[in-house]
Every structure is written in structure tokens, then in C-alpha cells.
Amino acid sequence: MFKHDxxxxxxxxxxxxxxxxxxxxxxxxGLLFPFFMLISWILGRSISxxxxxxxxxxxxxxxxxxxxxxxxxxxxxxxxxxxxxFAAPVSLMQILLGIIxxxxxxxxxxxxxxxxxxxxxxxxxxxSFISVLAIYLGIFLMALLGSLIGxxxxxxxSDQTSDIMVIINLIKFPLLFLGGVFxxxxxxxxxxxxxxxxxxxxxxxxxxxxxxNKSSIIPPGFNILILCIWxxxxxxxxxxxxxxxxxxxxxxxxxxxxxxxxxxLK
Amino acid sequence: MLQTMPNHIVHIIAFMICCRLFSIEIFHExxxxxxNCHFTKGxxxxxxxxxxxxxxxxxxNSNMTITINPAIKVINLQKKFGNIKAVDDVxxxxxxxxxxxxxxxxxxxxxxxxxxxxxxxxxGSSSQVQIFSNDLTNSPxxxxxxxxxxxxxxxxxxxxxxWQNLRFSGTIYGLSNxxxxxxxxxxxxxxELQDKTHAKTKTLSKGLKQRLNLCLALLHEPPILIxxxxxxxxxxxxxxxxxxxxxxxxxxxxxILITTHNMQEAERVCxxxxxMNKGKIIADETPELLLKKIKPASTMVFTLKNDLSYEQNxxxxxxxxxxxxxxxxxxxxxxTPFKDIMKLGDFLEKNKLSILDFKLQESTLEExxxxxxxNDIKGGINNVQA
Numbered sequence: 001m002f003k004h005d006x007x008x009x010x011x012x013x014x015x016x017x018x019x020x021x022x023x024x025x026x027x028x029x030g031l032l033f034p035f036f037m038l039i040s041w042i043l044g045r046s047i048s049x050x051x052x053x054x055x056x057x058x059x060x061x062x063x064x065x066x067x068x069x070x071x072x073x074x075x076x077x078x079x080x081x082x083x084x085x086f087a088a089p090v091s092l093m094q095i096l097l098g099i100i101x102x103x104x105x106x107x108x109x110x111x112x113x114x115x116x117x118x119x120x121x122x123x124x125x126x127x128s129f130i131s132v133l134a135i136y137l138g139i140f141l142m143a144l145l146g147s148l149i150g151x152x153x154x155x156x157x158s159d160q161t162s163d164i165m166v167i168i169n170l171i172k173f174p175l176l177f178l179g180g181v182f183x184x185x186x187x188x189x190x191x192x193x194x195x196x197x198x199x200x201x202x203x204x205x206x207x208x209x210x211x212x213n214k215s216s217i218i219p220p221g222f223n224i225l226i227l228c229i230w231x232x233x234x235x236x237x238x239x240x241x242x243x244x245x246x247x248x249x250x251x252x253x254x255x256x257x258x259x260x261x262x263x264x265l266k
Numbered sequence: 267m268l269q270t271m272p273n274h275i276v277h278i279i280a281f282m283i284c285c286r287l288f289s290i291e292i293f294h295e296x297x298x299x300x301x302n303c304h305f306t307k308g309x310x311x312x313x314x315x316x317x318x319x320x321x322x323x324x325x326x327n328s329n330m331t332i333t334i335n336p337a338i339k340v341i342n343l344q345k346k347f348g349n350i351k352a353v354d355d356v357x358x359x360x361x362x363x364x365x366x367x368x369x370x371x372x373x374x375x376x377x378x379x380x381x382x383x384x385x386x387x388x389x390g391s392s393s394q395v396q397i398f399s400n401d402l403t404n405s406p407x408x409x410x411x412x413x414x415x416x417x418x419x420x421x422x423x424x425x426x427x428x429w430q431n432l433r434f435s436g437t438i439y440g441l442s443n444x445x446x447x448x449x450x451x452x453x454x455x456x457x458e459l460q461d462k463t464h465a466k467t468k469t470l471s472k473g474l475k476q477r478l479n480l481c482l483a484l485l486h487e488p489p490i491l492i493x494x495x496x497x498x499x500x501x502x503x504x505x506x507x508x509x510x511x512x513x514x515x516x517x518x519x520x521x522i523l524i525t526t527h528n529m530q531e532a533e534r535v536c537x538x539x540x541x542m543n544k545g546k547i548i549a550d551e552t553p554e555l556l557l558k559k560i561k562p563a564s565t566m567v568f569t570l571k572n573d574l575s576y577e578q579n580x581x582x583x584x585x586x587x588x589x590x591x592x593x594x595x596x597x598x599x600x601x602t603p604f605k606d607i608m609k610l611g612d613f614l615e616k617n618k619l620s621i622l623d624f625k626l627q628e629s630t631l632e633e634x635x636x637x638x639x640x641n642d643i644k645g646g647i648n649n650v651q652a
Contacts, residue, residue: 012438
């Protein structure tokens with residue numbers, strides 16, 4: 001039974017992976033956006049290679065992780081394929097896991113390659129095997145966490161990806177600026193540090209700082225623990241919120257209400 | 267109940283022995299008719315039909331009870347969207363192997379009813395859906411495998427190929443790769459889609475997409491097929507293919523629930539018709555009975571030389587409640603046309619009105635259906651009957 005359930009999750013993830021990684025919004029917000037942000041951050045500034053590696057890894061994994069998961073449900077609602085899944089012997093949990101897995105794999109894949117390239121250029125010889133492993137564990141956890149954040153935002157029962165992308169960007173940027181990517185936690189005031197602890201990205205950047213140049217305030221093990229707690233919490237919240245909002249995706253009345261709102265606005 | 271026997275003589279003897287051995291009880295004064303038979307694939311098939319499908323037949327002896335239950339049993343279905351009652355206390359049963367059509371205007375609650383039956387919407391505490399006597403809420407995953415669903419608008423993944431869609435569907439229904447390949451090849455051949463196997467779904471025409479939907483619905487060999495407006499927007503060739511397939515499913519003893527706007531289509535394929543309006547079932551009849559009730563209506567169509575005054579309009583409306591006016595042209599649905607022509611003549615003479623033309627045409631089922639829905643079909647049917 002478990003084997004069959006797992007097979008369904010993998011099939012759903014495979015389908016999501018094939019269908020959605022080439023979508024315009026995924027390419028723009030997952031690849032182009034962080035690339036140009038990095039360029040504008042690095043160019044013309046004297047930033048240490050360690051700082052660049054930490055920034056690039058954190059930003060790539062955060063942006064790629066939050067790129068795929070928010071677009072799947074709105075698109076599948078619009079194309080009615082979500083209804084097909086619900087009429088099939090597939091549970092809500094399996095549908096959500098399929099989305100998280102596809103999104104996390106996409107993020108982990110791209111972030112891993114970019115991390116490897118930058119480690120080879122700058123630091124690979126100076127880092128131990130355990131440190132490299134810790135970096136990859138951090139990327140993997142951020143891939144899961146970012147996917148869960150994206151999925152949570154897509155709980156709004158909309159069939160328009162633009163609706164979701166607006167909200168996700170409103171949440172993503174404050175989390176990025178509070179995440180210690182640009183200013184390390186150690187350089188912030190007490191209040192600033194407390195505020196930074198709200199962003200889950202802080203724990204990835206702190207983990208990377210601890211591994212790359214031992215300049216973190218929070219110990220690496222604690223960062224991993226906090227990232228795991230975030231993942232567990234968001235998984236539970238996601239399940240209950242999606243369970244609540246999912247029927248609204250199939251409601252013709254709510255869809256037509258949305259349509260009426262749009263017509264009125266136009 | 268369908269029984270397949272090697273030859274009819276053995277069957278008749280066996281049936282007589284069974285009648286002697288078991289005491290057959292048919293509850294609720296149901297009339298049972300036996301036999302109706304034809305040959306299929308060299309075997310004689312007997313149909314044992316029960317007139318009242320709401321009744322179960324039990325074969326009883328001292329130690330044994332066999333009860334034949336409906337394929338779908340729906341009890342007190344309800345669904346609200348905000349303050350709107352989309353489905354309001356709907357109950358019905360569908361006998362195994364029969365084709366039941368749900369008819370109704372847009373927003374009548376047909377699709378919501380299907381979504382409740384197929385488990386897409388969660389059932390309320392007082393609602394119950396039974397599939398072959400098993401409660402849907404108790405084992406949804408298992409029972410969802412009993413359905414094959416063909417939607418009105420294709421919901422196959424548009425960026426996947428026909429084959430990828432079939433593979434995906436087969437896997438989530440728990441089929442092995444070998445089963446998927448074998449069955450998909452048969453279905454693609456049956457629906458003439460072999461040439462499109464590796465074409466992306468978005469490149470297919472609407473008719474081809476609908477055929478793919480049928481393939482997807484049949485891949486896991488479900489005993490129940492649910493078709494939501496399967497012929498809407500299709501060209502006559504595709505309509506013919508879909509219609510023939512529906513009749514083929516019936517021969518395969520599949521239970522079919524079909525929603526449609528099209529009265530003629532429903533009349534052609536359905537054994538029973540449920541008419542829904544405003545979330546309620548307002549008629550539940552065989553097509554023959556339904557036709558008997560509403561077919562005699564005719565439509566008087568005439569064009570006035572001058573416009574009607576407000577008082578004249580009110581008077582004409584009170585004489586003919588099922589009247590429709592488009593500029594100078596007036597249509598009146600009438601169940602007693604000759605009496606109504608006299609009435610109309612009196613009205614025109616009294617008001618000194620002239621008409622340019624007049625024709626009496628037999629109403630199409632569609633026209634009558636629309637009129638009846640407009641005037642709350644329950645009252646409408648009763649009026650027509652009266």
C-alpha cells in the first residue's frame with residue numbers, strides 16, 4: 001500500500017516537474033530575477049568571496065525554491081486538471097507532496113550546480129567534506145522550506161498565477177532582506193537581529209556563514225534544527241489550509257464571483 | 267439483472283428449478299418482467315428487468331439472502347455556496363447497467379451533483395453516496411476507482427502527449443506498465459487515435475480531445491461512467507462516435523450517468539431522465555413517460571400588424587401564461603391548440619387587432635423544455651398533464 005502511495009507521489013512530482021519548470025513565471029522569478037539581483041549586488045562593490053558565495057547560494061536556493069510551487073495549483077485549477085486528480089484515487093496529501101517534491105528537486109538541482117561551480121572557483125580546497133555536506137543539507141532544507149512557503153501562498157483559491165505571484169513577491173522580498181543575505185546577523189543591532197530571526201532564510205545564511213568562514217552567531221546544528229522545525233510547521237499548516245480552501249477551487253460560484261470582480265475592475 | 271447462460275433451454279430449466287427451490291420475494295409490489303433476450307458473442311443473454319428501480323429484489327431461502335443493490339445510491343445530497351443552494355436535498359438511485367441522464371439549465375446543479383457523487387466535494391453530515399452499497403466517505407480511494415469521468419471541457423494535461431496522459435492516468439489508478447500499454451493500445455485503436463499517440467494534447471481538436479477523455483476514463487475499466495455534457499460543441503462526426511460508444515458501454519453493462527442540455531440526445535441514449543432545476547430534482551421519468559407528458563404541446567406563432575397596448579399585453583398574458591414576445595412576433599406554447607386558436611381569435615376580434623401571418627407548429631422538445639423550466643417545470647408538467 002505504502003509502495004503504491006509513494007509511486008503516486010513520484011508520478012505526480014514527475015508530471016509537475018515536466019509541466020511547470022519551463023513556465024514563464026518560473027523562469028523569470030526563479031532564475032532571471034535572482035541572477036540580475038546578484039549582478040546588481042556584486043558589481044561595483046568590494047565584497048569578499050565568502051560573502052559572495054553565501055549570498056549566491058542563499059539567494060539561488062530561496063528564489064528557485066519559491067518559484068515552482070506557487071504556480072501549479074492556480075494553473076491546474078484553471079485547466080481543470082486538478083478536478084481530474086480529485087476525482088481519481090489520489091489524496092490531498094499526495095497532491096501536495098507531489099508539488100513539494102517537484103519544486104524542491106528543481107530548486108535543489110539548480111542550487112547544487114551553482115553552488116558547485118562557485119565552490120570550485122573559490123573555496124573547495126579550503127572546505128572539509130563535512131562542510132560541503134552541511135552546505136548541501138542547508139540547500140536541501142531551504143528547497144523544501146521555500147517550496148512549502150510557495151505552496152502556502154497558493155492556498156488562495158485563485159486560478160490566476162499573477163494573483164499568487166504578487167503575494168509571493170510581497171512576502172519573498174521582506175524575507176530576503178531580513179534573511180541576512182546582504183547584512184550578516186553579527187553586524188546588526190539587537191532589535192535588527194531579533195527581526196532577522198523571523199525570516200527562515202536567516203538560518204540558511206547563518207548555517208553557510210558557520211560553514212564557510214565560521215562567522216555565524218547561531219551554531220550550524222541549531223540552524224539545521226530550526227529549518228527542520230519550520231518545515232514541519234509549514235507542512236502541517238499547508239495541509240490544513242489547503243484542505244479548507246481546496247473545495248473553493250471547484251466552486252463555479254466563487255469562480256464566477258472572481259470573474260465578475262475582474263470585469264467590474266476593467 | 268443480467269444473466270449469461272450457455273443456452274436458453276438450460277436457463278429456463280434452471281430458472282424453474284430455482285423458483286421451486288427458493289421462494290422469490292419481490293418487495294414493494296414491484297412488477298418484474300422476464301424475458302428479453304438476444305445473442306452476443308455466441309451466448310444467449312437474458313435481461314431480467316424490474317419496473318421500479320427503487321426496489322430491491324431478494325432471493326430468499328432459509329439460509330441465504332441475495333440482495334441486488336443499485337450501482338449508485340444518493341441520499342439527501344446538499345451543497346451550498348454561500349447563501350446559494352446549488353444542490354438541495356437530492357436523492358436517487360441508479361440501477362447497474364442503466365443509462366441515466368441528468369437534464370437541466372445552466373446552474374441547475376448538475377455538475378455539482380456529479381462532483382458530490384465522485385467525491386470532489388466533501389459530503390455534508392446528512393448526505394450519503396453509496397457505490398455498490400459501499401459508503402463513499404468510508405473508502406473514497408477504493409470507490410473512486412469505480413468511476414470513469416468524462417468532463418465537458420478536456421482536463422487532460424495539454425502539454426503532455428496523448429500517450430503521457432494515458433500513462434499518467436493509468437499509474438495513478440494503480441495499473442502496471444504492462445496493463446497500461448495493453449489497454450491504451452486497445453483504446454487508442456477503438457477511438458481512432460493511433461495516429462495521435464505522440465501528439466501533444468493541446469494540438470488536438472475538440473472532438474479528438476473528447477475521444478482522449480473517453481480513453482482516459484475507460485483505461486482502468488471502471489463499471490460506472492460519468493459523462494458531463496459529453497457532446498457539447500462537437501462536430502456531428504464526433505457526436506456520432508461518442509453516442510455509439512455510449513450505447514456500446516451499455517452493451518458492456520456499464521452504468522452511465524450523463525448530464526446534458528440536449529433533450530433529443532438524452533431521449534436517444536437514456537433509460538431514465540432526471541430533470542434538475544435550482545438544485546432540486548423536479549422530474550424523474552423514463553424518456554417515454556416524459557415525452558408523453560410534454561410532447562403534445564404546440565406553438566402558435568403569429569405577427570401582429572401593430573404593437574399591443576399595455577392593457578392588451580396584460581390581457582394576452584393572462585390568457586396565455588406561456589407567451590413570449592419578440593417585437594411584433596408572438597409565440598404561445600399551447601397544449602390545446604384548437605381551443606387556444608379560438609381564444610386568440612376572440613381576443614384579436616375584441617381588441618380589433620390584425621395579424622400579418624399565423625402558423626401552428628409542433629413544439630420541439632427543446633422549446634417545451636425551456637418553457638417548462640421557465641415556468642417551474644413541476645407546475646408546467648402538471649399543467650400539461652391536466
